[in-house]
Amino acid sequence: MENMFDTYIYPWVINILLALAIFFVGRWVANQIIKLITRLLRRSKMDDMLVNFITSIANILLLLVVVVAALDQLGVDTTSLIALVGAAGLAVGLALQDSLKNFAAGVMLIVFRPFREGDFVEAGGVSGIVEHVTIFNTVMRTPDNREVIVPNGGIYSDVIVNFSARDTRRVDMVFGIGYDSDLKQAKAILVEILANDERILKDPAPVVAVSELADSSVNFVVRPWVKSADYWSVKWDTTEAVKLRFDAEDITIPYPQMDVHLHEHDDD
Structure with a gap:
């Protein structure tokens, strides 16, 4: 009985304890390596998105190394295991083509940013x-x-x-006035509204021009340049300011309408 313990049980217990030690110590070491990599990457002022991606990949690879080392301590033939994992990975890869496509796309997004x-x-x-x-x-x-x-x-x-790639953006707006309204007065109002808004950049200069003689309106294109962060506030404020000024100056803003003509026929 004592020989059986010394020959079989004791070595297995030792191997299991060593394998567990390799696994837990290896995980701790892997976590420390990941923390070190993260600090070094952040210290190099690398983009956070790229840092998170690199550390997640490194964490998977290190964990795989730890598992293989623990299994090797238990006497498992890791060469055959790696071959088996590779074959299983191929089968899983064929079944998860969309996931692999997303993975490859994620790498491309990280690389080209x-x-x-x-x-x-x-x-x-x-x-x-x-x-x-x-x-x-x-x-x-x-x-x-x-x-x-x-x-x-x-x-x-x-x-x-x-939309955030450039520091500035152009706000494209179209305002229509009625054919009976004063064209030059309307243009002067639009220019004045843009000039009074400090958020609108002087260079490039804003554009105010007649773009179209439409069916029921004369259309102006209004294209000021602003900082990207001011895009929506300038668009909304300018639209409101134009409506209020046009109303105050009796400049009509046409809307779709239909004229219906009734013709009476004499039955006699």
Whole structure:
């Protein structure tokens, strides 16, 4: 009985304890390495989105190394295991083509960085602020504060519009006046409204021009340049100011209408 204990049970107990020690110590070491990598990357002023992506990949790889080392201590043939994992990975990869597509797209988003965390973008059919990019998905926050999780494959395979990529934006507005209204007076009012708004940039200079003689109105294009953060406030405030001034100056803003003519026929 004593020989059986010394020959079989004792070595297995030791191997199990060593394997557990390798696993838990390895996980601790892996966590410390991840923390060190994170500090070094942040110290290099690398983008947070890229830091999170790199550390998540490194964490998976280190955990895999720890598991293989623990199994090797138990006497498991890790060579065969790795081959088995590779074969299983191929089978799973074929079954999860969409997930792999999202993973590849996530890598491309990280490498080429068409947007950063905090940018307001239109991508994958969603408009919102980029919260962060994970391995498979991008988390965005919409203007009404909804959280939307968009697959990376849907983002990278579609058009990406980054509204925060430039410091300035042009506000495109169209205002119509009636044909009986004073054209020069209306243009002067529009120019004055833009000139009195300190948020509107002087360079490039704003544009106010007659763009179209439409069916029921004379249309002005009004195109001031503003800082990206002021885009919506300038658009809304300018639209309100134009309506109030046009009303005060008796300049009509036409709206769709239909004239109906009735013809009477004499039965005699």
